[in-house]
Amino acid sequence: xxxxxxxxxxxxxxxxxxxxxxxxxxxxxxxxxxxxxxxxxxxxxxxxxxxxxxxxxxxxxxxxxxxxxxxxxxxxxxxxxxxxxxxxxxxxxxxxxxxxxxxxxxxxxxxxxxxxxxxxxxxxxxxxxxxxxxxxxxxxxxxxxxxxxxxxxxxxxxxxxxxxxxxxxxxxxxxxxxxxxxxxxxxxxxxxxxxxxxxxxxxxxxxxxxxxxxxxxxxxxxxxxxxxxxxxxxxxxxxxxxxxxxxxxxxxxxxxxxxxxxxxxxxxxxxxxxxxxxxxxxxxxxxxxxxxxxxxxxxxxxxxxxxxxxxxxxxxxxxxxxxxxxxxxxxxxxxxxxxxxxxxxxxxxxxxxxxxxxxxxxxxxxxxxxxxxxxxxxxxxxxxx
Amino acid sequence: xxxxxxxxxxxxxxxxxxxxxxxxxxxxxxxxxxxxxxxxxxxxxxxxxxxxxxxxxxxxxxxxxxxxxxxxxxxxxxxxxxxxxxxxxxxxxxxxxxxxxxxxxxxxxxxxxxxxxxxxxxxxxxxxxxxxxxxxxxxxxxxxxxxxxxxxxxxxxxxxxxxxxxxxxxxxxxxxxxxxxxxxxxxxxxxxxxxxxxxxxxxxxxxxxxxxxxxxxxxxxxxxxxxxxxxxxxxxxxxxxxxxxxxxxxxxxxxxxxxxxxxxxxxxxxxxxxxxxxxxxxxxxxxxxxxxxxxxxxxxxxxxxxxxxxxxxxxxxxxxxxxxxxx
Numbered sequence: 186x187x188x189x190x191x192x193x194x195x196x197x198x199x200x201x202x203x204x205x206x207x208x209x210x211x212x213x214x215x216x217x218x219x220x221x222x223x224x225x226x227x228x229x230x231x232x233x234x235x236x237x238x239x240x241x242x243x244x245x246x247x248x249x250x251x252x253x254x255x256x257x258x259x260x261x262x263x264x265x266x267x268x269x270x271x272x273x274x275x276x277x278x279x280x281x282x283x284x285x286x287x288x289x290x291x292x293x294x295x296x297x298x299x300x301x302x303x304x305x306x307x308x309x310x311x312x313x314x315x316x317x318x319x320x321x322x323x324x325x326x327x328x329x330x331x332x333x334x335x336x337x338x339x340x341x342x343x344x345x346x347x348x349x350x351x352x353x354x355x356x357x358x359x360x361x362x363x364x365x366x367x368x369x370x371x372x373x374x375x376x377x378x379x380x381x382x383x384x385x386x387x388x389x390x391x392x393x394x395x396x397x398x399x400x401x402x403x404x405x406x407x408x409x410x411x412x413x414x415x416x417x418x419x420x421x422x423x424x425x426x427x428x429x430x431x432x433x434x435x436x437x438x439x440x441x442x443x444x445x446x447x448x449x450x451x452x453x454x455x456x457x458x459x460x461x462x463x464x465x466x467x468x469x470x471x472x473x474x475x476x477x478x479x480x481x482x483x484x485x486x487x488x489x490x491x492x493x494x495x496x497x498x499x500x501x502x503x504x505x506x507x508x509x510x511x512x513x514x515x516x517x518x519x520x521x522x523x524x525x526x527x528x529x530x531x532x533x534x535x536x537x538x539x540x541x542x543x544x545x546x547x548x549x550x551x552x553x554x555x556x557x558x559x560x561x562x563x564x565x566x567x568x569x570x
Numbered sequence: 571x572x573x574x575x576x577x578x579x580x581x582x583x584x585x586x587x588x589x590x591x592x593x594x595x596x597x598x599x600x601x602x603x604x605x606x607x608x609x610x611x612x613x614x615x616x617x618x619x620x621x622x623x624x625x626x627x628x629x630x631x632x633x634x635x636x637x638x639x640x641x642x643x644x645x646x647x648x649x650x651x652x653x654x655x656x657x658x659x660x661x662x663x664x665x666x667x668x669x670x671x672x673x674x675x676x677x678x679x680x681x682x683x684x685x686x687x688x689x690x691x692x693x694x695x696x697x698x699x700x701x702x703x704x705x706x707x708x709x710x711x712x713x714x715x716x717x718x719x720x721x722x723x724x725x726x727x728x729x730x731x732x733x734x735x736x737x738x739x740x741x742x743x744x745x746x747x748x749x750x751x752x753x754x755x756x757x758x759x760x761x762x763x764x765x766x767x768x769x770x771x772x773x774x775x776x777x778x779x780x781x782x783x784x785x786x787x788x789x790x791x792x793x794x795x796x797x798x799x800x801x802x803x804x805x806x807x808x809x810x811x812x813x814x815x816x817x818x819x820x821x822x823x824x825x826x827x828x829x830x831x832x833x834x835x836x837x838x839x840x841x842x843x844x845x846x847x848x849x850x851x852x853x854x855x856x857x858x859x860x861x862x863x864x865x866x867x868x869x870x871x872x873x874x875x876x877x878x879x880x881x882x883x884x885x886x887x888x889x890x891x892x893x894x895x896x897x
Contacts, residue, residue: 211599211803245630245718248599248803296597297637351732351806351856423636434638439617443595445637451600467583471776472813474605476594476639492594496601496802497810511810551807551854 201259201270202373203279204366205307207293209286209453210243210250212347212553216285217254219359223379223386224366228258230378234266235259240275243295249451249494251293255279258373278309281370283362286345287318288453288514290328292417297446300419303330305338305412313337313369313404317345317358320515322405328515331412339404341365345453349554357394360387364398420445442476442492449520452495454511457541460485460527460534462508469499469509479524487524497549510542517541575618575676577788580780587613591641597634601809603799603816604628604684604711606772607779611680611709612642614783619678620659624692625649626684627718628711652683652708653695660704678787679705685712685726689753700761700792707786707793710753713801721804725751728824729872730865731857733804738860749872754796755885758830765791768829768838771798773816775827775839782829782838789832798825806856818851824873826884835885848873 204224208217221237228235235258243252257270270276284290284304292301305314313336316325322338329338346358360383367376376399383395437443456469463485470478470486477493478486495511503509527534580586591612598605604627612619621644623629629646632639647655660679666672681699683692688710696708715733716722723735729749732738736745758767766789770779779797786793800815802808807815819825820839823846827839849866852858881888 245627245720246803247597247631248601248809250597250599297595297634299635349806349856350803352859428636434633434636436638436643437593437595437641439589439641441641442593443637443639446595446597446634446639448595448597467586471583471586472606472773474598474602474609474812475596476590476592476609480588489594494600496812497808498601498812501810502813549808549810551811552856552859553806553808554856 200261201257201266202370203270203276204256204258204281204283204373205276205279206254206256206283206285207289207304208252208254209248209289209347210246210252211248211350213285214246214252214254215350215353216346216348216359217252219387220283220285220362221254221256223359223363223382224256224374225258226386227363227374227378227382230381231375233258233260234263236266236271242274247451249453249496250448251289251295251450253295276307279307279312280309280373281313281315281366282308283366284314284316285358285362286347286453287316287320287325288345289450290316290325291514292328292450294446294448294450297443298420298422301417301450302419303415305329305332305336308332308336310334311336313339315339315341315362315365315369315402317341317343317362319344322403322407326407326412329412330415331410332407333409335406335408337369337404337406339365339369339402341398341402347553349552352552352554354554355388357391360391360394361398361401364395364400365402368399368402369404442489447491448475448494449491452493452514454495454497455490455493455514455517456488456495456497456499456509457512457538458488458523459508459538460524461531462505464505466504468502468504472498472502474498481524485524487522489522490520507542511547512541512543573617575616575678575787577784579784580614580777583776586777586780587616589613591615591617591619593639593641595637596632596639598627598631599801599803599809601802601812602627602631603772603801603812604713605631606812607709607711607797607799608632608682610772610779611682611783614780615678615680615787617642618676619680620645620663622647622652622655622659622679622681624652624655624681624683624687625718626687626716627713628682628684630718647681649687650692651695652681652688652692653697653699656681656706656708657695657699657702657704660706664704676705678707680707680709680787682709682711684716684718685710685714686716686722686724688712689751690725693753696757696794697761700757700764700794703763703791705791707783707795709783710794710796711799712753712796713799713804714750715801715804717801717804723748726753729869730861732860733857743860743862744865752885752887754794754828754830755887757794758835759886761792763792764794765789766793766829766831767795769796769798769825769827771816771820771825771827773813774820778827778838785829785831804857806859807854811854815851815854818846818854821846822848822851822873823877823884824848824851824869826876828885830885835882837884845877
C-alpha cells in the first residue's frame with residue numbers, strides 16, 4: 186500500500202510544473218505577483234490548470250528581505266492540483282527559479298533559523314535558474330552553490346527592477362521575464378499563449394518586451410560540480426521539547442548581537458566608507474536602525490556588514506560628500522571589517538574604497554516606484570552618494 | 571549592587587550612551603524608524619528596564635523564529651494589552667519590593683504598542699493604566715497603519731492615505747476618510763493622574779526622544795509617549811529617507827511635538843513660520859500618489875486650523891466652551 190501511494194505521488198509530481206520567483210520584499214512584491222499571475226492565465230489559455238501564491242512564512246513581509254512567490258501549472262483538475270500542491274509552504278523543487286534581483290545569488294536568509302541558503306537550492310535536475318541581471322551567467326556562477334546534477338543558468342539582460350508598492354514603476358521586466366520563460370520551458374508556458382494574455386493582463390504595449398525577453402535570454406548549461414562550495418550551514422530548528430518553559434528565548438549578552446539572525450542577505454547595496462574624510466560627527470552611528478556601527482578608540486565607526494541591510498540612511502545623513510557611498514553588493518566578496526583593513530594599510534584601503542565607489546552615483550527618488558537614476562558626479566564635488 | 575539609572579538630560583549626539591540594549595539582528599524593514607524608537611528608548615532607560623511589547627511589527631520582527639535582539643528583559647503581550655501589561659508588571663515589582671522579596675530599587679517598566687494595538691484596540695487598557703499611581707511608561711509607536719499584517723488602515727492613518735483597506739479606485743479616489751486621532755491630547759485631557767505625556771519623532775529633533783523618555787521615567791508616575799514613525803514599507807518611500815520624512819512631519823506641523831509635564835503643556839518644537847507646506851511631506855510618499863491639489867489643500871487647511879484655531883495649538887481642540895469638529 187505504501188509503495189503504491191509513493192508511486193502515485195511520483196507520477197503526480199512529474200506532471201506538475203513549479204515556478205518560483207525570488208524577490209525583494211515589498212520593493213518587488215507587485216512585480217513577482219504579476220509574473221506569477223500572468224503565467225497562470227497563460228496556462229489556462231492552453232487549457233491547463235494553475236494557481237499562484239506567496240510563501241506564507243514570508244509574511245509579514247519586510248522591505249528588502251528575500252521572499253518567494255510561486256506559480257504551479259499542471260494538466261489535471263483544479264481539485265487534484267490543489268490537493269497535490271495547495272497545502273505546501275513551498276514546493277520541494279522547481280522547474281524554474283526566477284530571480285528578479287541578482288544580488289540574491291549570494292544567498293537568501295528570509296528569517297532566523299532558516300540559514301543562508303543557496304539561490305539554486307530548489308532548482309531540479311535539468312531545471313533553470315533565471316536571473317534578471319546585467320552580468321553573464323558565468324559571473325553569477327561565482328556566487329552560486331554547486332549542485333550534483335546538471336541544470337541551466339539563464340540571464341534576462343537588465344537592471345533589477347525595484348518597482349515599488351503603491352506606485353508601480355513599469356519597466357516591462359514582468360513581460361521580459363515571461364518571454365524568457367517561454368523560451369526556456371515552453372512546456373510550462375508557450376509564447377503564443379503569452380501573446381494572447383499579456384496585452385490583456387499586463388498591457389498591450391508590452392508585446393515587444395515579451396518578444397524581446399524571448400529573444401535576448403542567454404542560457405548556459407551548468408555541469409555537476411560547477412559553482413562554489415556553499416560556505417554556510419543550515420541550522421536545525423529546536424524541537425518542541427527543547428524550548429524553555431514559557432517559550433523563553435535567551436537574551437543577547439551586553440555588548441553582543443543576535444548571533445542567530447545575521448541578516449545581510451537583505452542588502453542590495455552596502456555603505457563603503459572613506460575613514461580619512463570622516464569628521465567624526467557620529468550621525469551614521471546615530472541614524473542606523475540596525476545598530477551596525479561600532480565605535481572605535483579613535484572616534485571612527487567600524488561597520489559590521491553581517492548585520493547591515495543596506496538601507497542607506499547612513500549615506501543620507503553623512504554631511505561630507507563621498508564619505509559614505511552605497512555600492513552594489515555583488516562587487517564584494519566578504520563581510521570583513523573595513524576599519525581593520527583601513528588600520529592595516531590606510532592608502533591601500535582608500536584606493537580600494539575609491540575604486541569600489543566608482544565615478545557614478547545613484548540619485549534616489551523619494552518614491553521607489555518612480556525609478557532610480559544613475560548619474561555621473563565629479564569626485565568630492567557636488568551631490569553626495 | 572545593581573547599576574543606577576541615569577535620568578540626566580543628554581546634551582548632544584556625542585553624549586548619547588554608546589551601549590545598545592536593543593541590538594542588531596532583527597527582522598525589520600530596511601530603514602525602519604520603529605526599530606529606532608526601540609533602540610532610542612532602551613538607550614535612554616538603560617539596563618535596569620523591563621520592556622513589554624504588544625503584538626505588532628516590533629513584536630514579530632524582534633522574535634523571528636526563536637531569536638531576539640533584546641539585551642534587556644522583554645515580554646510579548648496581546649495586541650490590546652499594552653496598558654494592562656505595564657500596570658501588572660509595575661504592580662508586581664512594587665509588591666515584591668514591599669514584601670522584601672527583591673531589593674528596593676527603581677526598575678523602569680516600559681510597554682510599547684503600535685497604532686492598532688495602542689490607539690485603537692488597546693486604548694482602554696492604556697486609559698486604565700494612566701489612572702493609577704504606578705510608575706510606568708507606555709510608548710505608542712505610530713506608523714499610521716497595521717504594517718505588520720500588510721498595511722491595513724487604523725484609526726491613526728492620515729486622511730487620504732492608501733492602505734490595503736483603503737485602496738484608491740476609479741470611482742472613489744479617497745477611501746481613508748477618517749481623520750487621525752489625537753491620542754496624546756485625548757489622554758492628557760482625561761487622565762488627571764498622568765505625570766508626563768509627550769509626542770516625539772525618533773529622528774527629529776535629534777536626541778529629543780531620548781530626553782523625553784528620561785523625563786517620562788523620572789516623572790514618578792504613569793507616563794505616555796506617542797512617536798510618529800515614518801514607515802518605508804507602508805508609506806512607500808525609499809528607506810534612506812526615514813530621517814527626512816520625520817523632519818518634514820515636524821516642520822510642516824502635521825505632527826505637533828509637545829510635552830505635558832505634570833499638567834503643564836509646552837511645544838517642544840515650534841515649526842518656524844511660514845511652515846513647510848504639508849504637500850512637501852505628502853508628495854514624498856507613494857501612499858499619497860493619488861491625491862490631487864484639492865486634497866492637499868484640504869489637509870493643509872486642517873493642519874492650519876490645528877495651529878491657528880485650537881485653544882492649545884496642536885494639542886487641545888477646544889475653544890469658548892465648544893469642542894471644534896471641523897468637516
